[in-house]
Amino acid sequence: MATINLGAIKFNWKGAYNNSTAYAVDDVVSSGGNSYVCIQASQGNAVGNATAYWNIMSAAGTNGSNGTDLSSTLSTRGDLVFKNASALARLAKGTAGQVLGQGANDPAWVNGSSSTLTTQGDILFRDSSGLQRLAKGSAGQVLKMNSAANAPEYGTVSSDYVKIASGAFNDVSNVDFAASLFVGSTYKSFINMIELEDQDGGQSGNSEFRPMVSGSPISGTAVSSCGIAMNSSSNTVSGLGRDAADSCIIYNDGVRESRALLQIESNGMNRSDCNNNHFINNIRPNHDGAIRCRWDFHAVHHNRTASSADGYRIQMNAGAKGTYCLYGRK
Amino acid sequence: MTINKLVIEKDGVNLVDLEGAELQEYNDRISANQTVIQAEEAEKTAQATLKASAKAKLIAGEALTEAEANTVVL
Numbered sequence: 338m339a340t341i342n343l344g345a346i347k348f349n350w351k352g353a354y355n356n357s358t359a360y361a362v363d364d365v366v367s368s369g370g371n372s373y374v375c376i377q378a379s380q381g382n383a384v385g386n387a388t389a390y391w392n393i394m395s396a397a398g399t400n401g402s403n404g405t406d407l408s409s410t411l412s413t414r415g416d417l418v419f420k421n422a423s424a425l426a427r428l429a430k431g432t433a434g435q436v437l438g439q440g441a442n443d444p445a446w447v448n449g450s451s452s453t454l455t456t457q458g459d460i461l462f463r464d465s466s467g468l469q470r471l472a473k474g475s476a477g478q479v480l481k482m483n484s485a486a487n488a489p490e491y492g493t494v495s496s497d498y499v500k501i502a503s504g505a506f507n508d509v510s511n512v513d514f515a516a517s518l519f520v521g522s523t524y525k526s527f528i529n530m531i532e533l534e535d536q537d538g539g540q541s542g543n544s545e546f547r548p549m550v551s552g553s554p555i556s557g558t559a560v561s562s563c564g565i566a567m568n569s570s571s572n573t574v575s576g577l578g579r580d581a582a583d584s585c586i587i588y589n590d591g592v593r594e595s596r597a598l599l600q601i602e603s604n605g606m607n608r609s610d611c612n613n614n615h616f617i618n619n620i621r622p623n624h625d626g627a628i629r630c631r632w633d634f635h636a637v638h639h640n641r642t643a644s645s646a647d648g649y650r651i652q653m654n655a656g657a658k659g660t661y662c663l664y665g666r667k
Numbered sequence: 668m669t670i671n672k673l674v675i676e677k678d679g680v681n682l683v684d685l686e687g688a689e690l691q692e693y694n695d696r697i698s699a700n701q702t703v704i705q706a707e708e709a710e711k712t713a714q715a716t717l718k719a720s721a722k723a724k725l726i727a728g729e730a731l732t733e734a735e736a737n738t739v740v741l
Contacts, residue, residue: 511672655668
């Protein structure tokens, strides 16, 4: 029976090209990542594209041309890969505590709250680049915007009426409000609200309001004062006057054991353009438990020298106690 | 009882016992002020007495002294 040689009806995979192997048409070998098909039987003819014996069947692609070689892009443990405007790019690993955020286009590591906030009381805010720490403020401060209005900050509340000093005292004879409290360049006037109480409950004694210069009560005749006093048990108004003196006598019937309210308003303190004037206003309950009070009002003028450092003393009998709160008014 | 002074500065508070001349000055002033106050009280009492006497004499139609008259004449 006649036979017809149809040749190979399928490709014959021969594995890697071997120079010692005899190849027939349609044998397929691999070499250098390419595949070649034999188009003419031979032995010892190296593979190649479009030679007399071989044609390339499939070419190897460029190594990583579509995905970049990630092993060279990601150089460090923890790196991430992302697509930038033109290609895959490396996002270097962040630092401990950072979190992955999204910028306008590309991702970026940003500080997370756990690493940004280091101290009790800190708060978190965002500046132009990311989360930032605002360290806690000090006692009494408030949170406000900075002068550029782009970040918060702690500060004091600006006011025309500012508390300068406050506190309590016990078992004292004199209370000196020093010149350093009265900054004349900042404040036009001052209001000092004082509670006073005689510690031993006595009625006797007296108190003085004594202008001070450079830490000491003044002497001489630079002070003049006048005032009125009334008791709730009578409608009699008693006049009080003291001219060319060094102080104003207040509480001339004693501070007493019930807390008195003493308010001193002053102007001209440590100012070169004004003498010192003081309103001294006080009310005190009766010492014997009766429903009775006494009210005194004193106007005190201190003809000060321009260079003096002004303060004042409340001089009392020993053992007085109370509280004070001094405000400045701009 | 201790005689002292509480000095309140802008940056702190300091309690100081008075000694020597400062203590003496304090005691002298307390005493002097007491004298002033006693004199004021005595003056008030005297004026009240004169006023009462003037009132009684006016009611009785008797002549007033100048001091009594001063308590009722402005």
